[in-house]
Amino acid sequence: MSILYDEQSRIITINTANTTYQMIIGPHRFIQHNYYGKRIGEEDLSYLHLHYDRACSGNPDEVFPSRRISLDVIPQEYPSAGVGDFRIHPMSVHNGDGSYGADFRYVKHEVIKGKYELGGLPSSYDAAGGAETLVVTMDDKITGLTLELLYGVFEEEDVITRAVRFVNKGSYEEVLTRALSMSLDIPYGKWDLVHFHGKHALERQTERERIGHSAVTVGSTRGTSSHQENPFIIIADRRTDEDHGDCYGMMLVYSGSFKAQVEADQFDSVRAIMGIHDEQFAWHLAPGESFTTPEVIMTYSPDGLTDLSHKYHHFIRNNICRGKYQFARRPVLINNWEATYFDFNDEKILAIADEAAELGIEMLVLDDGWFGQRNSDNAGLGDWYVNEDKIKGGLTSLVQKVNEKGLKFGIWIEPEMINEDSALYREHPDWVFAMPGRKPTRGRNQLVLDMGRSEVIEYLYSRIEALLAGNNIEYVKWDMNRSLSDVHSNALPASRQGEALHRYMLGVYELMGRINRNFPNVLLEGCSGGGARFDAGILCYSPQIWCSDDTDPIHRLNIQYGTSFGYPVSTMGSHVSASPNHQTGRTTPMFTRAVVAMSGTFGYELDPAKLSDEEKSQIRDQIADFKRYYDLIQSGDHYRLTEIGDDYFEAWEFAASDASEALLNVVVTDIQPNPTLMNIRLKGLDPDAVYEMTEKKYANENVPPEFSTDSVRKRELRGDALMNAGYTLEWAFGDYPALQIHLRRL
Numbered sequence: 203m204s205i206l207y208d209e210q211s212r213i214i215t216i217n218t219a220n221t222t223y224q225m226i227i228g229p230h231r232f233i234q235h236n237y238y239g240k241r242i243g244e245e246d247l248s249y250l251h252l253h254y255d256r257a258c259s260g261n262p263d264e265v266f267p268s269r270r271i272s273l274d275v276i277p278q279e280y281p282s283a284g285v286g287d288f289r290i291h292p293m294s295v296h297n298g299d300g301s302y303g304a305d306f307r308y309v310k311h312e313v314i315k316g317k318y319e320l321g322g323l324p325s326s327y328d329a330a331g332g333a334e335t336l337v338v339t340m341d342d343k344i345t346g347l348t349l350e351l352l353y354g355v356f357e358e359e360d361v362i363t364r365a366v367r368f369v370n371k372g373s374y375e376e377v378l379t380r381a382l383s384m385s386l387d388i389p390y391g392k393w394d395l396v397h398f399h400g401k402h403a404l405e406r407q408t409e410r411e412r413i414g415h416s417a418v419t420v421g422s423t424r425g426t427s428s429h430q431e432n433p434f435i436i437i438a439d440r441r442t443d444e445d446h447g448d449c450y451g452m453m454l455v456y457s458g459s460f461k462a463q464v465e466a467d468q469f470d471s472v473r474a475i476m477g478i479h480d481e482q483f484a485w486h487l488a489p490g491e492s493f494t495t496p497e498v499i500m501t502y503s504p505d506g507l508t509d510l511s512h513k514y515h516h517f518i519r520n521n522i523c524r525g526k527y528q529f530a531r532r533p534v535l536i537n538n539w540e541a542t543y544f545d546f547n548d549e550k551i552l553a554i555a556d557e558a559a560e561l562g563i564e565m566l567v568l569d570d571g572w573f574g575q576r577n578s579d580n581a582g583l584g585d586w587y588v589n590e591d592k593i594k595g596g597l598t599s600l601v602q603k604v605n606e607k608g609l610k611f612g613i614w615i616e617p618e619m620i621n622e623d624s625a626l627y628r629e630h631p632d633w634v635f636a637m638p639g640r641k642p643t644r645g646r647n648q649l650v651l652d653m654g655r656s657e658v659i660e661y662l663y664s665r666i667e668a669l670l671a672g673n674n675i676e677y678v679k680w681d682m683n684r685s686l687s688d689v690h691s692n693a694l695p696a697s698r699q700g701e702a703l704h705r706y707m708l709g710v711y712e713l714m715g716r717i718n719r720n721f722p723n724v725l726l727e728g729c730s731g732g733g734a735r736f737d738a739g740i741l742c743y744s745p746q747i748w749c750s751d752d753t754d755p756i757h758r759l760n761i762q763y764g765t766s767f768g769y770p771v772s773t774m775g776s777h778v779s780a781s782p783n784h785q786t787g788r789t790t791p792m793f794t795r796a797v798v799a800m801s802g803t804f805g806y807e808l809d810p811a812k813l814s815d816e817e818k819s820q821i822r823d824q825i826a827d828f829k830r831y832y833d834l835i836q837s838g839d840h841y842r843l844t845e846i847g848d849d850y851f852e853a854w855e856f857a858a859s860d861a862s863e864a865l866l867n868v869v870v871t872d873i874q875p876n877p878t879l880m881n882i883r884l885k886g887l888d889p890d891a892v893y894e895m896t897e898k899k900y901a902n903e904n905v906p907p908e909f910s911t912d913s914v915r916k917r918e919l920r921g922d923a924l925m926n927a928g929y930t931l932e933w934a935f936g937d938y939p940a941l942q943i944h945l946r947r948l
């Protein structure tokens with residue numbers, strides 16, 4: 203039993219293996235949040251919160267004449283709105299009587315075996331069978347608006363998920379103008395916010411800042427979780443580093459506009475809220491109707507950021523990802539995008555397939571350009587019929603020919619979008635988002651289909667079904683290449699336009715879910731102009747997401763580093779591309795590109811015909827290495843060994859959970875003359891065991907003899923030496939050298 207209730211003290215305590223979360227039902231049915239942090243025995247933690255008369259923080263009617271209870275001060279589970287809590291708050295409502303506000307008080311609570319589900323929204327699931335659900339019901343007695351606070355408790359995983367269901371039990375319509383998924387008060391301490399910002403082709407850059415008294419919002423109003431921010435934040439004690447200190451994670455299982463906000467209040471208590479963004483959000487609830495928010499995955503670690511990341515990695519692999527490819531080995535693929543862009547025909551694709559098969563690649567992915575009149579990115583989206591001018595003989599025959607070469611076949615689609623220059627648009631111009639009387643803003647010269655409309659979903663499903671049922675397609679790259687603007691649905695009345703954005707997401711999820719259910723053998727890879735929709739919502743349907751359109755390995759270090767705080771390597775789509783790189787023009791060694799791409803799902807995105815024999819032989823080795831290390835990389839513990847940008851090299855490691863082996867990866871990003879030597883302390887090894895170290899490759903083959911070491915290099919070292927004294931690498935030379943060392947416990 204991880205959820206406990208003490209009748210006498212009216213305390214609800216949630217215990218996971220290493221954390222405790224506690225609330226108390228106080229006088230007048232207020233719920234006070236007592237604590238979230240390291241696991242604590244049976245203690246009633248209400249003593250932490252002392253109630254004083256705080257000037258200018260008002261008092262609810264029932265506590266009169268006391269001035270000690272103020273909603274503006276006490277830590278809360280889910281703050282009310284408009285009744286005296288002036289901190290950032292997770293909900294707002296416009297009531298049918300014209301007033302704005304709701305005063306939620308405890309009604310009842312219930313503990314249910316198993317994990318709740320959220321209807322049309324993706325959410326985590328109970329893989330091992332031990333999860334429990336706590337439902338705390340609160341209501342506003344004047345309007346009848348009722349809250350069900352949902353807590354999913356995963357004891358072993360140290361995870362508590364949260365979501366809220368609003369039910370209108372009153373007699374008139376209510377309009378929710380903000381309905382966030384959670385609120386968490388952290389009353390004491392000094393805290394930093396860690397978040398992951400970016401832009402197209404440079405996503406998830408790590409930023410850490412102090413939480414002060416002005417509210418800071420991390421969010422997106424773009425209708426996607428976005429390149430610009432990720433729906434994942436960490437609140438870390440100012441002293442917290444990778445290996446020590448308190449930190450809380452909050453990750454939203456949602457792929458549309460979102461908002462996470464943090465603020466220290468007048469008494470320095472930190473509040474964090476997270477959920478669907480309230481911009482352009484207004485949800486009408488007629489009597490009897492309900493609205494359910496997406497869920498937030500929360501975890502806490504007293505042991506620093508690495509431990510927090512490991513909890514997320516484990517949870518996403520086991521309780522978010524699902525389907526055939528959750529654990530099954532994913533094929534090493536070649537994608538033709540950077541090899542051909544739109545300029546291809548069946549012959550070119552088959553030539554790539556021939557070369558790829560020779561190299562040991564397992565799947566060919568046909569990217570954008572195979573359908574409709576799609577000869578550039580100005581036309582064709584919406585017309586999901588093969589272009590037989592390009593693919594002579596049709597798709598079925600191409601797939602067969604590729605299969606005959608021993609390769610699986612995958613394909614690119616972008617179902618949510620439409621070009622005005624398409625048959626679909628000419629037939630259904632009203633299917634797009636567009637505001638009355640205005641020409642919508644184009645993004646990549648494309649418009650957005652209103653995914654909230656059932657006829658749009660039906661059309662798209664029928665086209666995708668025809669594609670998948672008629673051809674042996676084993677992988678689909680589901681792209682989405684613009685931000686949503688001009689959000690207005692022709693299918694909704696004027697009063698309900700505030701629902702269009704969320705209904706769009708519900709439509710996307712419905713379509714993805716249907717494809718998963720009806721084509722369980724197809725591996726989906728999410729994509730959105732690279733990594734604009736890299737979130738736990740999409741991961742419920744596709745176990746991997748293309749991380750970024752930037753395939754430059756040196757930038758990828760940064761992108762994959764930021765991504766690794768919340769998401770496991772098994773979710774990160776990462777490929778070796780040509781050098782000089784197409785996005786940056788930078789030249790890097792083939793080996794370095796592979797070391798970086800191997801810390802992901804691994805594949806190639808280049809024209810193999812342009813490779814030298816030497817490069818081809820390197821690729822064969824890389825694929826063999828990747829397959830050899832597959833389990834270690836994809837399900838081992840990932841360690842960030844350097845802080846990005848802090849030194850002239852980056853290092854990271856995978857260690858098997860039983861410490862039997864490890865893989866150390868190093869890339870020199872800013873080569874130095876006469877350098878400080880690179881000493882790296884490994885992690886996750888068995889201190890008492892001896893490890894045999896095999897240095898796989900060193901890219902700087904042209905090291906002048908005077909730079910080679912004269913020391914005796916030991917290749918068998920104890921785990922405690924490697925973890926505490928570290929390992930010192932040889933002097934590096936040349937452009938972006940990389941090193942990969944495999945460690946095997948003897």
Ligand code: GLA
Nearest residue numbers: 539569570729730731732751
């Ligand atoms: C997006 C994707 C790329 C590629 C192109 C095709 O930018 O991120 O990988 O598929 O679209 O148009």
